[in-house]
Structures are given as structure tokens and as C-alpha cells.
Amino acid sequence: MSSTTNSPTHHTSTIGAIGAPSRRNTELALLVFAVVIPVFAYANVGLAINDSVPPGLLSYGLGLGLLAGVGHLVVRKFAPYADPLMLPIATLLNGLGLVVIWRLDQSKRLSNYAEAAPRQLLYSALGVALLAAVLIFLKDHRVLQRYTYISMAGALFLLILPLVPGLGANIYGAKIWIKIPGLGTLQPGEFAKIVLAVFFAGYLMVKRDALALASRRFMGLYLPRGRDLGPILVVWVISILILVFETDLGTSLLFFGMFVIMLYVATERTSWIVFGLLMSAVGAVSVASFEPHIQTRVQAWLDPAREFKLSRSGIQDGVVHSEQAMQALWAFGSGGTLGTGLGQGNSDLIGFAANSDFILATFGEELGLAGVMAILLLYGLIVERGVRTALAARDPFGKLLAVGLSGAFGLQVFVVAGGVMGLIPLTGMTLPFVAYGGSSVIANWALIGILLRISDTARRPAPAPAGNPDAEMTQVVRPS
Amino acid sequence: MNKPLRRIAIFCGLLVLALLIRDNWIQYVQADELRTDKNNRRVIIERYASPRGDIIVDGKPITGSKETSGSDFKWKRTYKDGAMWAPVTGYASQAFGATQLENLEDGILTGNDDRLFFRNTLDMLTGKKQEGGNVVTTLNGAAQKAAYDGLKRQGGKGAVAAIEPSTGKILALASYPSYDPSSFAGNSTTTDTKAWQKLLKKNNPDDPTLNRALRETYPPGSTFKVLTAAAALEDGLYTDADQNTKTPLPWTMPGTTTPLKNEGNIPCKNATLRAALQYSCNTVFGKIGSDLGNEKMLAMAKKFGFTEEHFTPVRANASVFGDDMNPSETALSSIGQFNTAATPLQMAMVASAVANDGTLMKPYMVDELQARSVDTIEKTEPEELSKPMSSDNAQILQSMMETVVQKGTGTNAQIPGVTVGGKTGTAQHGVDNKENPYAWFISYAKGEDGSSPVAVAVVIEDDKAVRDDISGGGLAAPIARNVMEAVIKSKK
DSSP, X not given: OOOTTSOTTOGGGOOSSSOOOOOHHHHHXXXXXXXXXXXXXXXXXXXXXXXXXXXXXXXXXHHHHXXXXXXXXXXXXXXXXXXXXXXXXXXXXXXXXXXXXXXXXTOSTTGGGTTHHHHHHHXXXXXXXXXXXXXXXXXXXXXXXXXXXXXXXXXXXXXXXXXXXXXXXXXXXEEEEEEETTTEEEOHHHHHHHHHHHHHHHHHHHHHHHHHHSEEEEXXXXXXXXXXXXXXXXXXXXXXXXXXXXXXXXXXXXXXXXXXXXXXXXXXXXXXXXXXXXXXXXXXXXXXXXXXXXXXXXXXXXXXHHHHHHHHHTOOSSSOOOSHHHHHHHHHHHHTTTOSOTTOSOGGGGOTTTTTTTHHHHHHHHHHHHHHHHHHHHHHHHHHHHHHHHHHOSSHHHHHHHHHHHHHHHHHHHHHHHHHTTSSOOOOOOOTTTSSOHHHHHHHHHHHHHHHHHHHHHHOSOOOOTTOOOHHHHHHOOOO | OHXXXXXXXXXXXXXXXXXXXXXXXXXXXXXXXXXXXXXXXXXXXXXXXXXXXXEEETTEESEEEEEOOSSSOOEEEEETTHXXXXXXXXXXXXXXXXXXXXHHTHHHHHTOSGGGHHHHHHHHHHTOOOOOOEEEEOOOHHHHHHHHHHHHHHOSEEEEEEEOTTTOBEEEEEEESOOOGGGGSSXXXXXXXXXXXXXXXXXXXXXXXXOHHHHOOBOOGGGGHHHHHHHHHHHTSOOOTTSBOOOOSSEEOTTSSOEEOOSSSOOOTTOBHHHHHHHTOHHHHHHHHHHHOHHHHHHHHHHTTTTSOEESSXXXXXXXXXXXXXXXXXXXXXXXXXXXXXXXXXXXXXXXXXXTTTOEEOOBOEEEEEOXXXXXXXXXXOOEEEOOSOHHHHHHHHHHHHHHHHHSTTGGGOBTTBEEEEEEEEEOOSGGGOSOOEEEEEEEEEOTTSOOSEEEEEEEEOTTOOSSTHHIIIIIHHHHHHHHHHHHHHHO
8 A cells, every 4th residue: 555645646656556457357266166166166066976976966056157157247346356266265165165055955865955046046047136236236335434333123023033922943952043934044143243233334434543542550450430341231132031931052253253353453452352352251161051942052062972862861960961072073174185076975964064064074074184175265265365355454343344244254253163063062053155055155255346346446556535534544554 | 354254265165175084084084993883874874785705515406595575685585494404504584684694604695795896796797696605514414414313302401512523624513402593594674574563582582593402501500420430540640441440439528428329339449540431430530539639520521512602603602610619519510510501512522622632623514615616715624623632541531532432321222333432421400400301411422433423412301311421321212313313324
């Protein structure tokens, strides 16, 4: 970024302003790989299971190619300076997810999943459509700033929806879905994640000075004033309420974690992180002490083999014992370093949610350690490109929104992948782009859309120096 | 704002790093443990994913595999003459696991054994499906059939073990009543589970899944006198078969006022060792036991293989000879009563050590492990287990046992043109000896060159058995004879 102290006419000293490459051709080249790799994987599954190239290969390839192509053209036209990596990585993950969902459709053990892959392709198309809509209609992400408090109301509304009697659906202990007659179920929490990030960004941008500066120093930490604690307390209470009423540890952790990250970035005060950790620990422990659903999850995490035996023994002690944690670990272990090859594993032994919450176990068994590490690194790349976008953004709202969205994305990956791999207790959440579930895939495409918009704004060359309200830019002006 | 942003970038990187480390932990460090966990269904899915290798007797398979549908197990085990071979093969059931050779050699039979790794890799490269290898046994089909048919004709519970004395190869291993492992090889809850339930001991007092030849110990009764005679000769207590043992009749057990009884009115007073064995004198062998003492008798029993488990590779239970006994208990133990108990395999080992001029070979039933392409992966070499007696003393004992068959209690075991040595036994058991006695016979056959092709032990529990020594000769000896004959014929 060029310094505003340089005269705009003094060409030799401006560095960033001239000809910042749009990188659209890089994106296109990467997209070719992102489409070709899943197509090969698709053929691989068909050959492994039915000894023939699957008949749907062409339409699948065309479908994925079309999604990538539309996404690319929209970005090229409406966000030409956007980050070149996010769209290809998201397409690749989405494509591989579709392959594995289709592979699990073929499972004889899981006959109830028969038609998940075509539906997921439809959801992906809706997701890319939403991404296009975001890029076309949201010319500047700062517009979102205007809707700070409407966002708050919207997010609360979305979060309360599953608790409305007659609308909410309790599926295997977690009440995070709503039923829409004729369309299936929807997970409002996935959308609430984005709306809430908009609210946090708008709110913190305004309040960050008060939160950062008005504080007392105590034992090396800057303690916030009592009244400034208000917002974090409200968010904390909401998270706890989600935990109690929707029994969803994952979403609760995700929202609270996202807020703490954004608060820390806005105020640069480490004390907020300490507070955040303390509060989430207190909240989680106290809720877990009386919520049997969460207690079983913790027990299954500490000793999955025992939980497997309890589940098999058919013991009736008032809680639902699940063998899934153990089954997932066996799937990973049986995959080993290189995996069994697509279509040749037995990850469908996991049963319920094998193609959504547990889908990473299928990657683990069939693509092995190598495949899972590649997937995890792809997620890492998306997150780091998101934080990179935040660094490059010129306005605090954009910075906060970008870091909030990518931080939430990273936390979600950590919570679900860590849960399936037994690193942390298992919570019902979907692996972004890969897991089966319309809400998740649509919401995450929208999330990528917003990140692309922010990065486009950030990398766009030569912003008019005059009248720039950007606080960050004025800080750069220093006598050298 | 950029400093905290960079820290958040590092934090997110750490989250991914934690996931990567965890992934390496479960997919690399713990992978083998998880993959082979006995509760992991993949273990049995893999066991039945391709046709299992076969268990081979006399160059022909006694097992097979059948393709099935309707479950995630592709192939099912089948058995030819399953009931006859069950004590050798054990079973491999989709629903109820595997035992004995089917379990112990599972790696070879499924083709997952590390020794097949190179071949499997080659097969993978050439696009061939992985195939299981074969387990070639030492068993003799004709001898096994003679043993099983004999037990079946008898009808009561019983077992036979036959060994080739010079190598330790197990030639026959039969148990009756038996079970057909084919009947529950699948995983159907209607047919297989029912068949399985019927075989369980709680539903079937005959306990047909018990491998009596290896896993049941019986009081060996008078057959144990062979071992006592060996102890007397080795110790130098007597040096000749025809030497007067100077045993009074009646003989009162030391430390008691109870005379040790003989079965019937037999000439045991001052009998020679040969006559004592011929008529099965309790007094003579009881006195030998008490004269030698607990320690020496136990040492000799151990040399013959008592008190330890034998792995053929299928495990055989340890046979028992008591320690810390007083002289009268030692006397009873030395005629195969009191605490003494032996598996049929153990008594066959006693006969085989005598027949092999005093050298006991380690019994084994797996001759060779082969890859499907009939290449040998591992061959078992005969191995000496111990040398319980000198060959001179062994030959003295042989002449005594041959007398038993020529004109003693074991005449039923005679084979025209073949030298046979043997010893009968009838063991009482139960409270006040109320239960059916066990009829025993151990014997060996000898070729013209003096080497022995087979030693055999037969035990039968039958209410038809009379409470005297003749029943061992009457019930068990004919089966032993048929087994020996079958082995001799198959050698020709």
C-alpha cells in the first residue's frame, strides 16, 4: 500500500498503486484443477464400487464446472481484485464433499441416504448463486455497517427459531434445526454466524476506543470498566442460553469464540482473551454439570471404547450412548497413512450422520492421513487468506468483519474436525463445504462471497486519497 | 489493528496444527492398534472378504469357501467332514469368531500375514486379488477316520490322539461327540445362531465343542504304569524286565493300614516288572511309586511332558501329577489315580517316547504354511522335547508293553504281522467312584526295522465299561488298533 505522504503525481515512488495484478487468470487455472480433481475422484469411486465409470460422471463434471465457471465470471466482472485462492479452494472442497457424499449414497448399510448427492449439488448451486448475489449487489462491504443493529435483531431471531414450538426439530439431542414443510430442515445457526459477525464488526468499530482505553491496570492486565463489560456479558449469556436450550455446544463455542477474537482485534487488549477463556470455561463446566447430553459427549470423548460397549450392551441408564465416536476413530485408524482408496472403506459403519458431521472420517479411512492432512491444510489456507484479507483491508469495519468470518470458519473446522478425531468432545456441526447439509453449504458460499468482496476492496488499486475516512490510513502518517 | 490480526493468524495456524498432530496420532501412531481392535468390524469383514485359504490333509483340502450375499461378509467357510475334523480345524464363523487353527493361522488363511507382504504387493501391482495361503497339516486322513468312526460306533464321549513317534507329527486328533463347524459358519440369526446355541454347554450337557483330545484331562489309570515302570528302570530300582520286584501281597500303603487292592485275583506276589505290567498289578507299581518318592516320580512325569501346556500350535492343556504328596498318595498317583490327570495327547506322547527309544519329540500338527501358489512360507522341523529314558531302558519297556498285547490285557490291539506294544487302563472317578469309569488304551506299532510309525492314545467314557481292567482292552484297544492299521496301510 502506498503511503499517502507521496504525491500522486510522483510516479516513481508509488509502489502498490500501479498495476496491482488482478490474479484472475491464476484463479482460473486453479479452478481447472479444482474441477478436474473431484471429477477423477468421482470416476475413482464408481470404478471401485461398481467396476465401471459412473454414468453420472459427465453431468457431475459439467455441473461442478458450471458452478466454478459462473463463480469465476461473476468474480472477474464484479470483484476483479478479489483473492484468487478462496474460490478454487472452496470449489475443490465442495467438489470432493459431493464425491464422498455420493460414495456414501452407494453404501448398502446407509440406504436412507440414497439421494443425498443430487440434493447437495442443488444446494451448492444455490450457494454459488448466493455468492454471485453478494458480489453483484454488495458493491461495498461498508454498506453492511448501516445494518449493525438490524443484524443483531436478525441474528437473535435466527437463533431463537429452533426453539419455537412446532417449528423446531430435535434431531438426536441437538435442537438446532427448523422444519420447513415440503423443503426439509434448515439450520438457522449457520446463517446467524454471518449476520452476527456483521453486528459484532459494526458494534466494535464504534465502541472499540471506549473498550480499549477506559480501563484499569491490575496485575499486568488492563481490566475493562464495569459498564463496558456489558456487551461481552450479553453475548456470553446468549451463548449459554444456546447451550442450555438448544444443547449445542459447538454453535455456542463458535459464537463466543468469534466474539472474543473480534473484541481482541478491535481493542488490542489481551485481557479480553483471558476474560473470554475464563467465561467460556465457567459456562461450559457449569452447564455440563447438569446437562446429561453434554456429559455423555464428554464421556464418549474420554473413553470411546467404554461408550461403544455401553451402546452395544443396550444398557438403560437414562442417557443415549453412542458408539459413533469409537467407530469414527476406527475409520481413521483403518485408513492408515494412505487410506483404502475411495469407495473401498467401511466408514459407513458410523451410521447416522456419516455424510454430515462425520464425513471427515470417510476421508480419513479412504484417503488416509495424506488426504486428511491435505483437506486440513486447504481449510487452513482459506482461513489464512481470510486473515490476510483483514490485514489488507483499509477500513476497520472490513478488518473486523473479515477476521470475524475467517476466525469463525477456522473455529468451526477445529470444533468439528477435532470432535470427529477425538481431540475435543464431539459436537454436532458440519464441516464447511464438505459435509452434507443445505444450510451449511449455502451459508459458507455467502461467507466466501463477503470475504471476496472485502479482499477486492482491499486490493483494488489507487483509492482516492482525499476524503478517505479510514482511521487506519491516518495512523500511518508519521514523520519519518 | 494489525498486530492482533497477526496474532489471530498465528492462533488459527495453531488450531490447524493441533488438528494435524492429532490426525498423525490416530492415523499413524495408533493406526495399527485401531485397525486390529477386536471390536472393529473391519477385522471380520476382511477375514471373509476373499476366499480363505484352506487347511490341507494328505494333499487335499478339508475346508472350502462359499460366496454369500445379504451381509457385508462376502465369503463363508465350509468344511468337509466338519465333525470329524473339528478338533483340528476349530471353526471360523462370521458371527461367533474363530478358534484353533482357523484362529491361530488366520493371517496366512486370509493372506494378511506379514510374510505374504511381498506377494501381496506384487499381486496389487499386477491387479490380482489378494488370496489366502494354505495350512498343510501333519494329519493322516485314514487314521483320523478310523479314530472318529471308532468313537462314533462306541457312542459315548471319548477322544483319540495319534503321533508319529520319530517326528512328533500328530496323525489323528478326534473327539466325540463333535460338531459341524459349517452349521454356524455364517451370520444368519435364524439358522447359524440356532445351531450355535444348541452346541453351547449350558444347552447341551455333552459339550460337543470341547476338544477332548487336547483340552480335557482324565485320570489315566493303569496306562500311567508305563511311566512308573520307566521311572523304576531309569532310577535303577530294577534293571531288568524279568527281575523279581519283591513285592508282597497284600501290600499296605506306607503310613496307612489300607492294603492297595488289585483288580481281581491276579499273580502279583513277587511278580516281575513284565508280569506286573501284563496283569496290571496295582501293588507292584504302587510300591515303585512310594519307593521312588514324590520328587522322582514328578521329575519323570515332567520329562514326559506333564505339568505344562503344549502348543501344537493349538494349545493342549497341562496334564497333572501332584507334588508335596505323602508316600501313600504318591503310590496312588503312580497307578494313575489320586490327582493324576492327563490329556489324550499327553498319554500318546508317553507311548511315543517309549516307541522312539526314549526320545520324546515335540508334538505338532502344522507341517507347512504355503502361499496360494504352493510356495512354502514356513516349514515346521521336528524338534526334540526331552529324553526321558535311555534307549536301552526304552527297549526293555517296549518288550514289556509288547507282552501286554501278546498275552496280557491288550490282546485286542494285535495286528497280524506287526509288532504292537500297549497298555490298558480303567480309571475310576467321581465321588465314591460312582461315575462311569474311563477306559484307556495307549499303544504303538513297530515296523520290521524296529522304528515306529505311530503311537496312539484312546480314552472312552462309557456306561457300558465294566469296572475292571479288561474294559480298556475291550473298548479302547480296538479303536487304537484300527488307527494304527490305517497309518501302516497308508505308509505302504
